[in-house]
Amino acid sequence: MEPAFLGLIVIVALALAFDFINGFHDTANAIATSVATKVLTPAQAIAMSAVLNVVGALTGTAVAKTVSKDIIPQEFATLELVGAALLSAIAWNLFTWWKGLPSSSSHALIFSLVGAGVAAGGWSIIIPKGVQKTLTGLVTSPALGFVVPILLMALLSWLVLRRMRPRAVTRNFRWLQIFSAAFMAFSHGGNDAQKTMGIITFALSAYYSQKFEIVPLWVILSAAAAMGLGTAVGGWRIIKTMGFKVVDLKPVDGFVAETSAALIIEGASRLGIPVSTTHTISTSIMGVGTTKGFRKVKWQVAGRIVQAWIFTIPTCIVLGWVLHKLILMIGV
Template structure:
């Protein structure tokens, strides 16, 4: 059996790699619309998004507590130091696969699926905290995309009514400026929700190794996760930017402003409630809602259908991979 502190270091490093891939995978959430509408250059957009993801990561810990103690029962995790490692491996595999395919699937649900799968592999079907999963994961999984679609649709209808008498040139000029603010709001809300998920997983690992007495996020964990998320975001995820910014609906500045503002509002509300929702789900459905407000045929529903398939598969697929990883670690004598 390897020295436990060394194994803990490995878990923390892999968790930060996951956080980096999360930032790179989900960079499109904050910058796709602002790049596709040519409000900012790709380089400027990713630098802004990276900095604001870093800032947003320090604004709360409610989501971190849900990930750390609301998916798998903490008292169970103290019996296996490799459970968290297997969960991360399952989540990273799904992140990289969908990143390669250019599918904006959910890094959040990949991590949750990984925890569920490795938890069941170690402790059986009683390991997950089903009540918390239902209230903080499954219900938001279904309701948050609906909220994104409806909020995007309604905000776009309201904005269209407000500018109905303005010239197209004036509207474009105004919303090119406003979209910088909406993109900044979106990037901050992304850091607020997504960076906390890795904070939760590292805190869970520290607790399982008896390095902390309770599930409280240390400052150094906040700082390291914020930095990893910011650097990952700055590295970009250009296949996903292309899907989000061009393939779902042809965006103009007013559409980008509506989609980002609606998405950021939904994400910020969920973060305040401690719900680890998918920022990818939200921005995708707000873009679809904005497009549908113009006319249903404006949305490329075939692409939207592919996104739904990826969403549905994420939790079970990452859970299966995580369970296989746990059993593999067990076979080579690393799982206790």
């Protein structure tokens, strides 16, 4: 087996490992609120999320094309560059998972790719438009995630909640939250799994020395399967942070947070914007919490989450750069 082909196999395996880790790292995005409100047991929520993550991953490739073509031109793709980016993103994902922090797997991968790209060819090979699209998603998705739930809760209160008794609200929204959790899992798969599709397509362009305008079917299916398997494993550490430590949630709160976040993520996926599902659902939970009063949100925990967001970009750029240099140095 030729060394270059063996390298491609290793890269694809690393990419699928990243997707798997992304699945159990980000399981909390889809299920934390439904577990916290006891609408679903952890086992039920994880099983539902795993299936719908796979379904969502099969619904489009717009985000995959952004990752594979709009961050670094495919003609600059090398297996060393892709390997460094993946190792960097995996390392950051595992570190934040160990710490129980819901960081962004999406931005870990993309800014690791930027760092490795800079190491390979300097800042001149980075496509500003693609990075700007990512940064736009980084800023707008959590901002919308905070605002939309407040507006949705106000609308529900005016139309429905003020006319219902508390027991009726809890009973009805327990059922509705199951659907919102399913929608959240579907949208998560639709955005997050596509990053892996994009990075594998980028690696294929490096090996075959040609541009790929279409994501191959086997790439779509394997990324969807890896995401689903990772989700099935679950990520209880982050589930506890997201579901129990930020704000005390009721079924109506979970419904509003999940529905708001899923709508934002789904819209971004259709536009080809790689957003952080973690950022979006986190701020949605905070937004719901503020409707109960600012003191109801545990802002110290929220602050730790924001710190993880802030550190992801520079850390992954540096880590991607360092790992690319190391890979070239040791001749892997």
